[in-house]
Amino acid sequence: MSTLTLATICAALIWFALTAYAVLGGADFGGGIWDLLARGPRAAKERAAIASALGPVWEANNVWLIFVIVLTWTTFPIVYAAISTALFIPLTLALVGIIFRGAAFGFRSAYGRRIGAAQAWGYVFSVASVITPFVLGMIAGAIAGGAIHVHGQEVVANYWTTWTTPFAFACGAFALGLCSVLAATYLTAEAQTNGDHQMLDVFLPRAILAGAVTAAIGAIAALLARWEEPLVWQGLVGKALSLSLGAVLVGLATAGALILGRYRLARMLVAAETALIIGAWGVAQYPYLVVPDLTLQNAASPASTLTLAIICSLLGMLILLPSLWYLFVIFKIPTGSRPTETAASFALSLQEQEEEQCTTTPEDAGAESRPGGQLPNEAE
Amino acid sequence: MDNLTAARTSMGVSLAFHIIFAALGVGLPVLLMVAEGLGLRNRDATWYALARRWSKAFGVLFVVGAVSGTTLSFEFGLLWPRFMGFASAVIGLPFALEGFAFFLEAIFLGLYLYGWERLSPRAHWLCTIPLVVAGAASAWFVVTANAWMNTPAGFTSVNGKVISVDPIAAILNPSTPTETIHTLLACYQVTGFAVAAVYAFALLRGRNDTYHRRGLALGVLLGSVIAPIQGVIGDASARHVAQYEPTKLAAMEALFHTTTGAAERPFGIPDLTTGQVHFTIEIPKLLSWLAFGDPNATVQGLDAVPRQYWPDVITTHLAFDTMVGLGILMILVPIWYWIAWYRRGKATPVASTWLLRALVALGPLSFLALEAGWIVTERGRQPWIIHNVMLVKDGVTPAPGVGLSLLLFVGIYVALAVTTVLLLRRIGRQPKAFTADEDHAPLPAEVG
Numbered sequence: 004m005s006t007l008t009l010a011t012i013c014a015a016l017i018w019f020a021l022t023a024y025a026v027l028g029g030a031d032f033g034g035g036i037w038d039l040l041a042r043g044p045r046a047a048k049e050r051a052a053i054a055s056a057l058g059p060v061w062e063a064n065n066v067w068l069i070f071v072i073v074l075t076w077t078t079f080p081i082v083y084a085a086i087s088t089a090l091f092i093p094l095t096l097a098l099v100g101i102i103f104r105g106a107a108f109g110f111r112s113a114y115g116r117r118i119g120a121a122q123a124w125g126y127v128f129s130v131a132s133v134i135t136p137f138v139l140g141m142i143a144g145a146i147a148g149g150a151i152h153v154h155g156q157e158v159v160a161n162y163w164t165t166w167t168t169p170f171a172f173a174c175g176a177f178a179l180g181l182c183s184v185l186a187a188t189y190l191t192a193e194a195q196t197n198g199d200h201q202m203l204d205v206f207l208p209r210a211i212l213a214g215a216v217t218a219a220i221g222a223i224a225a226l227l228a229r230w231e232e233p234l235v236w237q238g239l240v241g242k243a244l245s246l247s248l249g250a251v252l253v254g255l256a257t258a259g260a261l262i263l264g265r266y267r268l269a270r271m272l273v274a275a276e277t278a279l280i281i282g283a284w285g286v287a288q289y290p291y292l293v294v295p296d297l298t299l300q301n302a303a304s305p306a307s308t309l310t311l312a313i314i315c316s317l318l319g320m321l322i323l324l325p326s327l328w329y330l331f332v333i334f335k336i337p338t339g340s341r342p343t344e345t346a347a348s349f350a351l352s353l354q355e356q357e358e359e360q361c362t363t364t365p366e367d368a369g370a371e372s373r374p375g376g377q378l379p380n381e382a383e
Numbered sequence: 384m385d386n387l388t389a390a391r392t393s394m395g396v397s398l399a400f401h402i403i404f405a406a407l408g409v410g411l412p413v414l415l416m417v418a419e420g421l422g423l424r425n426r427d428a429t430w431y432a433l434a435r436r437w438s439k440a441f442g443v444l445f446v447v448g449a450v451s452g453t454t455l456s457f458e459f460g461l462l463w464p465r466f467m468g469f470a471s472a473v474i475g476l477p478f479a480l481e482g483f484a485f486f487l488e489a490i491f492l493g494l495y496l497y498g499w500e501r502l503s504p505r506a507h508w509l510c511t512i513p514l515v516v517a518g519a520a521s522a523w524f525v526v527t528a529n530a531w532m533n534t535p536a537g538f539t540s541v542n543g544k545v546i547s548v549d550p551i552a553a554i555l556n557p558s559t560p561t562e563t564i565h566t567l568l569a570c571y572q573v574t575g576f577a578v579a580a581v582y583a584f585a586l587l588r589g590r591n592d593t594y595h596r597r598g599l600a601l602g603v604l605l606g607s608v609i610a611p612i613q614g615v616i617g618d619a620s621a622r623h624v625a626q627y628e629p630t631k632l633a634a635m636e637a638l639f640h641t642t643t644g645a646a647e648r649p650f651g652i653p654d655l656t657t658g659q660v661h662f663t664i665e666i667p668k669l670l671s672w673l674a675f676g677d678p679n680a681t682v683q684g685l686d687a688v689p690r691q692y693w694p695d696v697i698t699t700h701l702a703f704d705t706m707v708g709l710g711i712l713m714i715l716v717p718i719w720y721w722i723a724w725y726r727r728g729k730a731t732p733v734a735s736t737w738l739l740r741a742l743v744a745l746g747p748l749s750f751l752a753l754e755a756g757w758i759v760t761e762r763g764r765q766p767w768i769i770h771n772v773m774l775v776k777d778g779v780t781p782a783p784g785v786g787l788s789l790l791l792f793v794g795i796y797v798a799l800a801v802t803t804v805l806l807l808r809r810i811g812r813q814p815k816a817f818t819a820d821e822d823h824a825p826l827p828a829e830v831g
Contacts, residue, residue: 059497062449062489066482072456073482076467077475084468087460091782098457099791102450106799109446113439113806120805156468156543162783304472305548311476319483326490326513333494333501346507347499350422350431350817357428 009309010299013078014285014292016316017071022281024067026185026274029178031061033186035104035132036179037209038125045205050125052202053186056193058112059334063327065105077312079302081153082292086142089151089160093138100135103127133179140178144171144224147235147284149294170232173224180217181277187213188257188273192266193335207261210269214258234294238287246283253279387776389785390462393792395761397455399754400796404448406753408488409522409567410574411441412514414601415495419508429594432817433601435499437578439810442496447799449489454792462785466768466778469545473538474531476550477524484521487513519567526566530558533760534627535769557627561620562760568613569756572713573749575606580746581811583739594815600724603742606749607717614714617707618673624763625674628770629683630692631763634699636670638684645670645682650704653696694765702758709752716741 034053041049076083087094107128114121145151145166152159187210194202228236239247253276260269290299303309384392415434422430456478460467471478491513498507531537537552538545579602585595625632632638638645639658647670651663668678675682685693719738768775 059493062446063486063493065449065453066486066489069453069456069485070479070482072460073475073478076460076471077479080468080471080475083460083471084464087457087467088464088780088782091461091780092784094457094461095784095788095791098454098461099795101453102795102799105450105453106446106802109443110802110806113443113810124802156465158464158781304475305546308472308476308548308550311550312479315476315480315483319480323483323486323490326487330490330493333498341501342503342506344503345500346419346502346504347817349504350428350435353422353426353431354428354817 004306004310006303006306006309007300009306009313010078010303012313013074013303013309014299016313017074017078018281018285020067020070020074022278024064024071025181025277025281027060027064028067029136029182029277030185030189031057031064032104032132032136033182033184034190035108035129036183037186037190037206039129039133045201048201049205052190052194052199054108054112056190057108060330061105061108063330065101068101074312074316078304078309079292079297080304081156081302082297085151085153085158085160085293085297086146088158089162089165090142090145092162093142093145093166097135097138097142100131100138103131104135107131132182136178136182137175140175141166141171143178143284144168144174146293147174147288148232149234151293151296153293153296168231170224170227170235173220173227177217177220177224180213180220181280183213184210184217185273185277188261188266188269191261192270195266196335203266207266211258211261214254214261218254235287238289239283241287242289243283243286246279246286250276250279250283384786384789386781386785387779389789390779391775393785393789394458394462396789396793396796397451397458398757398761400800401448401451401455402753402757403750404444404451405522406570406573406750407441407444407577408448409518409570410572410605411437411444412511412518413571414574414578414605415441416508416511416515417601419511423504423508428817429597432594432815433598435817436810436813436815438496438499440807441492443803443806443810445488445492447803449485451796451799452485461782461788462780463768463778464780466773469540469543469773469778470532470769472545473535473548473550473553474528477527477531477554481521481524484517484524487517488521491517518570522567522570523563524554526563527554527556527559529760530562531556532767532769533562533631533764534558535772540772558623561616561623565613565616565620565756568609568616569753572606572609572613573753575602575604575609576713576742576745576749578602579606580743583742583746587736587739587743599742603717603720606713606745607721610710610713610717614710617710622674622676625682628763630685630688631694631699631759632674633683633685633687634694634696634763635703635759636682637696637700638670638682640686641681641684643671643681644668644679645674647673649707651700653700655696692766695762699759699763702755702762706752706755706759709748709755713745713749713752716745 034057038050038053041047041053072083107124111121111124111128114124145168148165148168148170150160150165150168187206190206191203191210194200194206225236225239228239253272257269257272257276260266260272288294291297292299292302304312415437418430418437419434421427422434459471491510494502495507495510495514498510502510531553534557535553536556537549537554539547579599582595582598582602586599621632621635624635636645637648637651637653637660639653644667646665646667648660648663648665651660653660671680671682672678674680685696716738720742723735723738764770766774766776768778
């Protein structure tokens with residue numbers, strides 16, 4: 004296979020990982036956004052619904068971003084170097100947001116309930132969930148914008164203006180909106196799965212409203228692209244026209260599915276919508292990876308590296324995807340499928356048996372032959 | 384502060400921080416597998432209570448390990464874009480594979496931590512197996528990349544651009560076998576001694592029961608199985624360094640002049656101006672024998688390379704001696720423990736308070752050894768970022784604000800470290816019995 008073909012496959016893999024990150028990790032950021040916006044008497048219950056949706060999966064979702072990064076640096080090293088150099092400031096901001104989002108969520112869970120510290124970390128979690136997708140959106144806008152130049156190995160870009168254009172801000176707002184739509188739609192579907200009408204009433208109107216707002220921001224971003232970023236605009240209405248139109252149609256279909264009460268369908272549609280948007284971005288700037296100097300052809304690693312990266316990614320997915328599927332089946336499927344005896348209930352029953360034994364027959368307690376616990380001589 | 388100093392400090396702080404959590408993330412699954420396995424097989428509630436406690440601590444540690452690992456994946460590019468632009472076509476792949484391993488670890492950790500109430504006892508225990516495998520795999524892959532920086536292989540370059548790559552040869556570079564195994568064993572070692580220290584401390588406080596004695600025994604068991612093997616691997620590692628990185632060995636041993644029949648000089652402060660080592664003892668010909676198996680072998684000194692290519696001799700030498708000294712201690716103290724265990728019988732309280740105190744001290748000291756070992760391999764390679772291929776100063780970013788980001792990240796790490804310690808203490812204070820899980824459904828807003 005030619006290097007270009009291999010490079011295109013690698014770019015498709017990166018696109019796949021980026022889409023997975025947006026669809027899954029984006030929804031986790033969206034959860035944080037709704038956590039921040041939770042108000043009134045139902046706020047606690049909303050936050051609990053968000054936390055239980057995120058808890059088991061957010062760390063796995065976060066790894067898609069690491070994939071995007073390591074696949075990029077393996078297959079297109081100069082792309083990673085150029086983006087990291089030119090966008091040093093927003094990437095550092097995004098990184099701080101990612102650290103605080105993850106750590107704060109974990110810390111809040113570990114503190115449990117009714118603790119001031121849990122509340123403080125909860126606040127950190129939700130604020131970081133707003134900042135991070137916004138900055139990531141700005142970074143995407145900057146990469147598409149065409150102000151990062153690479154001459155040989157030297158990166159030439161303004162460290163501030165590259166990512167602070169009106170278009171980049173619109174991209175940031177759009178990313179933020181998309182995350183909130185993803186989260187609200189998933190939470191609506193999950194409320195239906197759990198038979199929780201109260202949460203359904205909370206998140207359904209938010210999903211529709213956020214969808215409308217995000218669509219409006221998307222339209223503004225497109226107009227800004229038309230005026231300020233001719234390359235992006237030409238791509239979106241040229242090569243990527245079918246994907247752009249598809250994104251609009253699927254967006255409308257998502258709203259329709261929500262209004263008609265088909266929430267699980269809406270969940271799939273909004274994920275497809277996200278994939279189409281990221282796909283449209285990618286196709287619009289094909290064959291450029293960083294407009295206007297780095298292309299699939301001139302930025303790719305040697306063919307041997309690309310080939311092995313593709314083989315490893317495919318083999319890795321063979322292990323990864325079933326594991327991921329298992330994770331989502333266990334935590335995202337109706338609660339009726341749980342086993343009768345769980346690890347926790349088994350351990351608790353052992354403990355009760357043991358307490359009974361200790362109170363009734365302490366004298367025949369052999370040191371290690373009996374189940375552990377309180378030995379008579381332990382009181383000393 | 385110039386970019387180079389700021390970037391080096393930033394990278395050093397990030398790695399020193401991450402390595403602690405990464406090591407525990409590799410080692411703790413082994414203890415979980417054993418403890419919960421014993422609970423399941425022997426129908427034993429105490430082993431379950433231990434596994435449950437460790438799983439809560441692991442949950443916190445893994446979060447910090449995951450976010451600090453994400454930080455590193457950003458920082459490689461943010462701080463060293465020119466290094467990554469050059470090298471990642473060659474060594475990107477192990478990071479991608481590490482990514483898969485880490486992904487599996489995150490998935491099965493989610494299943495393990497949140498699955499106590501969802502999975503059958505057997506399925507829940509089985510989740511520890513991918514955790515063990517993925518933890519070991521991710522450590523192995525990521526260390527192959529560091530090994531490549533020490534002994535680069537598998538590529539040709541022209542004018543600072545890599546033109547052909549053999550990624551497999553890069554992964555299996557000369558340093559890979561010894562360095563990966565040495566690091567992997569270190570992960571298990573520190574986990575064992577860290578856990579032992581926690582329970583030794585509890586026993587000193589008079590909490591002498593099966594729960595705490597078992598926690599201690601399992602930790603010491605892991606540490607004492609690994610420590611002697613680590614001695615053998617460490618020795619192999621040093622001999623490898625003697626052959627492939629003679630300058631690093633010279634810095635480790637503070638050997639200023641190329642010497643035939645070189646003496647081993649443990650301890651001591653190297654004096655860079657006079658080329659002498661103060662406050663040391665000399666064991667004649669031992670270094671030649673240790674490095675090459677021949678008491679009269681010639682060992683290359685620092686004088687074989689120009690002064691500007693010398694590593695940081697003082698730090699490398701002191702870190703090396705610290706690591707070796709603590710490594711020996713980690714072999715000896717467990718022997719003391721097992722002798723006491725044998726003489727007193729396994730069910731009775733553990734021997735002397737001095738033994739317990741030694742075990743408490745060995746917890747933090749084992750981490751010191753881990754950090755020291757990492758300092759040896761990194762500082763000993765200076766001024767090269769890729770040994771004999773690229774200098775550190777040629778890899779650094781030209782971007783502004785690196786000093787500011789260093790301050791920012793130091794602040795973040797302090798906040799993360801303090802919170803982690805507070806949370807671990809909180810987890811430690813909970814009743815030791817197995818409890819139904821409420822912690823993962825936080826309702827912090829109920830306060831307000």
